Amino acid sequence: MAKELKDLTKRADNYSQWYNDLVVKADLAEQSAVRGCMVIKPYGYAIWEKMQQTLDRMFKATDVQNAYFPLLIPKSYLCREAEHVEGFAKECAVVTHYRLKNDPNGNGVVVDPDARLEEELIVRPTSETIIWSTYKNWIHSYRDLPILCNQWCNVMRWEMRTRMFLRTAEFLWQEGHCAHATAEESEARTVQMINIYADFAEKYMAMPVIKGVKSANERFAGAVNTYTIEAMMQDGKALQSGTSHNLGQNFAKAFDVTFVNKDNKPEYVWANSWGVSTRLMGALIMTHSDDNGLVLPPHLAPIQVVIVPIYKNSEQLAEISKAVEPILLQLREMGISVKYDDAENRRPGFKFADYELKGIPVRLAIGARDLENGTVELMRRDTLEKSVHALEGIAGYVRDLLEEIQENIFQKALKLRESMTRTVETYDEFKVEIEKGGFILAHWDGTPETEELIKNETKATIRCIPLDGDTTPGVCMVTGRPSARRVLFARNY
């Protein structure tokens, strides 16, 4: 057993430490020398790339185009949309100078006081302001609409407490920014994108999510309405995994973006924005992984299958390699990513432990005796079950098994969520249940004040007003006032 593996903290002992250990030991990321910023290591980045490629394809299938807008935003732009600045402008990286010079005292370099910017520039925390100031020049008539742009980029928010992938000062994300001629079209796109995020989460990440609408308190700064997908981590906490904002005409008004509509009348443009980030990496890790390491869904695993030869000498290795060759070919022809690890400087036991830690969905091991018997030993990472199979037809078996694993880990996560989701009637009951973790469906009177009170007393927030599920009205568990339907409460990341 590899040393690293033994050092992995158990979830039951310290969930938070388990997560931090796993991120580092599975070679996903590490803290950098810059406060709150991480280095995404090649293995972690390879998973992110698979997420990117999949999402990018899904976006483009709905006519979204990629573009790129500047990293730095003039300070004054942030103030144009009143609510937006309250929500975003405060904790951010501010560029004030554009030059360094040699220290007159000979100690390296210092900021050149003569190179002060007239107006400070902000490292983008999100790009609505710079994009809508640009759209002003792109949009004149309804014929210029819709504009469906997305950008993959880095953003910065000067968070006080950071955790790798979940909350970092710099993170990678995509942000879509659409401009429409009608409120209806913009609302439809907002919903379309949250549906794409939910599909991606469930079909690729194998992570069940609850789609819903944010309460006013939790809404994006500057939005009319925020849609969200909320996932439950194994410790019962909620993780907001993607959001899609209907911005109404707020940014169009702030940046004076009008168009001549079909009736030849000027009108403000309707907007939405939507994004997911490297936070999804944190969600992926915490949804499926176990005390042995990462568990990756086959649809996002950079390596889906690893084959390890077990041999005593080079003749045995040569024979095994010859037998493996056609299997590698067949798997690759099926579009399956497979690695044949015949490296001589690591023992099979070390390799097994390492691939377990890294969450490779299927491992095949072939020794000299297997060769004689025409068999192969298979281990599936999700259940850690081992089984012996005929070499003949193994590629087809593996292909089907990958789909089975994908479905199995989704179902496992879904069952956990269902077992940890309760309905409560009274606030006393709520206070008891929230301590146990998980999701709670309860009635709420719809006011920010009641929401705030619950948050202060229990640390639970309204994750969303679900789009699906029970819509029976009732009375608020705190105030007894009418409630339109149960909403979803949880403590959250």
Place this chain on the structure above:
Amino acid sequence: MAKELKDLTKRADNYSQWYNDLVVKADLAEQSAVRGCMVIKPYGYAIWEKMQQTLDRMFKATDVQNAYFPLLIPKSYLCREAEHVEGFAKECAVVTHYRLKNDPNGNGVVVDPDARLEEELIVRPTSETIIWSTYKNWIHSYRDLPILCNQWCNVMRWEMRTRMFLRTAEFLWQEGHCAHATAEESEARTVQMINIYADFAEKYMAMPVIKGVKSANERFAGAVNTYTIEAMMQDGKALQSGTSHNLGQNFAKAFDVTFVNKDNKPEYVWANSWGVSTRLMGALIMTHSDDNGLVLPPHLAPIQVVIVPIYKNSEQLAEISKAVEPILLQLREMGISVKYDDAENRRPGFKFADYELKGIPVRLAIGARDLENGTVELMRRDTLEKSVHALEGIAGYVRDLLEEIQENIFQKALKLRESMTRTVETYDEFKVEIEKGGFILAHWDGTPETEELIKNETKATIRCIPLDGDTTPGVCMVTGRPSARRVLFARNY
């Protein structure tokens, strides 16, 4: 003819204005509100994405892995490698604060003076320093080597005079950073990467390049040796299109990165770095385009073929669409990107002009009469030649034609370069010839002083000491001292 097209400046009238016009009118990019930063528009970004995907595949085929390192670099890191700081630290965006607050006078937001960073952070101009400070923790033994990492990211250099794609304050690029156990291996990788860049330039961009080594004056700050590919633009100026730097042990020493070698002795790690940027977009535009607009090489065109129906009524359109359907299918099965533009709100003439401006390699037009005759009208963008072909078999013809166009524009660019490359013997001759533009091969004594003198007197720089070509020794055209071989001079972007 579309209005925009008529407004395009002619190359002969003002080459520089032609370039600026074309970038904007072909919807590639535009200036942003932030000084020196551009917005890359969807069409421009689609070309950049094709470049990225191709290069990324070429890198990965040589075992390079992608990763991501922080945007911000502590100021002190830049001073660690003495030459590096001289070359890079000076003109850059400096983050000094991490918070804004409401202006006490009610005018928007101001920088919070209480939120001053202890140490200023620099927006990366290049990432050697942050990456080598990270590698220190990754490398202990020769078994940890080589490390072959690349990142696709944004960087900033506070350039005083900017031009879209060619020189912008913020630009997108990839930067590869490799760590090796031996000097030989690192040198081999440095050369391998400049060869990949040259292959990409010639086979995908259809842009002939000269591979060579930079003189000491033009070398990357902190490098032992810089390899470059130099291309000639249509105005005869050189454009440095990609560089690969052998960094020796300079950064390993600066960041104290050692490893235990096979002899069990500590040794500094050997490094190289290599990059290409959105500058390649400028190179692509200026190599092939003409007074009618963009000319794109088929291997990088987001849309390779456009089909425009010409019809008088919806019955005709329906018939044409029915005939076009199988052609679309066949082209797509061949992996060719094709657009069928049956939009009703733009006349065919407008469409033709627009696709010419945007550089679509092949345009097919089909009218009612064509349908009767079983023919189609084809225009190739590189020569603007029109021809009529049988509909039967047109997909195969177009596939072959795309390759022919790719080869033709490469040969055209190569011929221009050859016609504008001269060999001169005397400095007087040099001064006359350099005014005519183009590349000049001349003897130089190898000293920075002579290079500097030539630059000051003629604005020409040594683009590179070519790897290939005539290696006959001679005497320096300026000083008469011995010269090992002719080097390449030009004025440059």
